[in-house]
Amino acid sequence: MKADSLKIARVFANGGDVHYVLPHFQREYAWDKENWQTLLNDVIGLYESYTSDKEPEHFMGALVVINDGTRNGVIPAFKLVDGQQRLTSISLLLCALGQIIENTHASLHKRIRRLLTNPDETDILFYKLVPTKKYGDRDAYLALLKGDEFPEGIDSKIPEAYRFFFKELDNRIKAQAVDPDRLFLVLANSLQVVFIDLDQGERPYEIFESLNAKNKPLTQADLARNYIAMKLPEKRQTDVFEKSWSKIENLLQDKRTVGRSNLGELTGFLRHYLTMRNGVLCNERHVYERFRDRIENETSNVNEFEEEIGTLKKFAEYYDRLLRPEHEPDLGIKTKLRRLNVLEISTAYPFLLQVYEAYGNKSISRAEFEEILDILENYIVRRYLTNEPTNYLNKMFPVLWREINPSKLIESLKRVIVSKKYPSDINVRREVLTEQVYDKRSQTREKIVLILETINRHLSIKNHSGGYTILDKPATIEHIMPQTLSDEWKTHLGKAWEQTYKDYLDTLGNLTLVHRKLSF
Structure with a gap:
């Protein structure tokens, strides 16, 4: 291991050729506005005390x-x-400065480009820094240096960081509060940095894990990626x-969370x-x-x-369909998964993954899949209406598939x-009279809309009315x-x-659905 103190200009080979590539186990570019502002403040502070003698x-x-090599x-x-x-953020600062002065400071623009690129090379070697492909970081950064528009449909923070630096520097340069040549010397x-060059025999993955544990905490998925590498x-x-892995990360991103959890x-x-x-x-x-243990x-x-x-x-891919039913090609399954999502049953996902696997390998039919989803909805709605504790489900769903007889799947599941702890009809009828189910959370309102619409449809069929009223989306819940x-x-x-009001205001029987244009 060798360690040296290097100026940023030397990190980029003082305008000579060098090539930095991020290994597969590296995370995406994750700095946010707070980090960008801190870096900018540091740079402006240095600028204000920078002189030709100091x-x-x-x-x-x-x-x-x-x-x-x-x-x-x-x-x-x-x-x-x-x-x-750090290195990506500094590169974006230099990119922003170069773009701002491209038409007014040709010589400076050339020096900036020489720090960021290897001009005599082609393809990927043209770029001194090559980010990971995660969330479109690489595509965004390379597009920036090529002078192209940022790609659409990416989740990279690089475009936002670049625009932040561009706006901040452009305002200062236009106001003549910052001289571009002097600012470049500050950046260069x-x-x-302390430049630590590891020996070939050292294990970079373990060092990455150790170093990052001291900085922005690694997620459990970050650690898994590192372990795979x-x-x-x-x-x-x-x-x-x-x-495989990059496709998994494109489907499931840790910047989005699952259900009500922070995971x-x-x-x-x-x-x-x-x-x-x-x-x-x-x-x-x-x-x-x-x-890791598995x-x-x-x-x-x-090979294994x-x-x-x-x-x-x-x-x-199955999990993505559970989170986003619109990705499920079968209309019937898609519709029923959407209903389950309204009920917020992420605790059932381990079981549903096994159901999806059985459906994928044709062990169960589409009709059986749909009936399983109906059975789960019935179970969850009954427990919701009777206010049963949800923590029980954390123990029940992980083992549910193992308790089912696959030769008599539906009968066995029922x-x-x-x-x-399945609430009986008697329990539901008793509890629904007094259970306060309404609150102002949007998730709660969605559940109530689903339940009331289902009751409306059921009563229409039961009474042979030939149809039921389809309300506007989103329907409005009104208290009777x-x-x-x-x-x-x-x-x-x-x-x-007063007691009647307290006892029955937010019960299901006091709620109804109306067209939005009729609500008041």
Whole structure:
């Protein structure tokens, strides 16, 4: 290991050729506005104290790299193990400055481009820094340096960071509060890093994990990705990441959360996948550990390991359909999954993953899949209307599939569900009279709309009316006994109007659906 203090200009080879690539285990560009503002404040502070006789220094932390040989025989190449957030942000600052002064400071623009690119090279070697493909980071950064528009449909933070730096610098330069040439010298010479060059024999994945644990905390999915890279021979990494893992990360992104939890989608998927496999709800803080344990216990060679990652990809596609039913091609299944999503039953996902797998390998029919979803909806709605504790489901769903007889699937599921604290008709009729189900949360309102619409449809069929009223979307929930009582209502309710109001205001029987144009 070698460590040196380097100016940013030297990190970029003082305008010479160099090539930094982020390994597969690196996370996406994750800095946000608070980080960008801090960097900008540091730079402006240095600018204000910078003179021709005095170059202030500001250490930004470490850049940890591992030598990756040369490209085209002469260009030194490095894998960037730690420090990508800093180096990417500085590069975006330089990009913004270069774009602002392109038509007014030709010589300076050329110097900036020389720091950011290898002008005599083509393809990927043209770029000194190559971000990961996650969330479109690479596509966004390369488009920026090529002068193209940012790609549409990406979730990268790079465009937002660039626009932030561009706006802030442009305002200062137009107001003549900042001189571009002097600002460039600050960026190139005053910003410094500790450049740590690892030996080939050192394990970059373990160092990445250790270093990042001290900075922005790694998610459980970050740790799993790092572990996958560590387990794979380097020559197999690109193939596995591009064919399987990157597709998983594109489907399930940790910047989006699952249900009411704060778990990112990818971490949530790994948790529910492991729960499905082990039959016990995986603690959200131990997802990586359980993932690592499964790999160590269930795979004995690289081929089995790659097969497990391929299996993960298949289940990630199922999980994506659970989260976003619009991705399910079958209309009937799609409709029923949407209804279950309204009921917020992410605890059932381990069970539903197994149902999806059975459907995928044709062990169950489409009709059986739909009936399973109907049975689950019935169970969840009954428990909701009787205010049964939801924590029981955390133990019930992980083992539910194992308790079903596959040769008599539907009959067996109904029998098992009834044994799982299933509210009877008598209990539902009793509790629904007094259970306060309404509150102002949008999720609660969606559940009530679903339940009332289903009752409306059921009564229409039962009474042979030939149809039922289809209300506007979103339908409006109205209280029959109003939330604010008039004197007439108080008189109508009688002397005990206060108790009656308290007991029945937010019960299901006091709620109805109306067209929005009729609500008042």
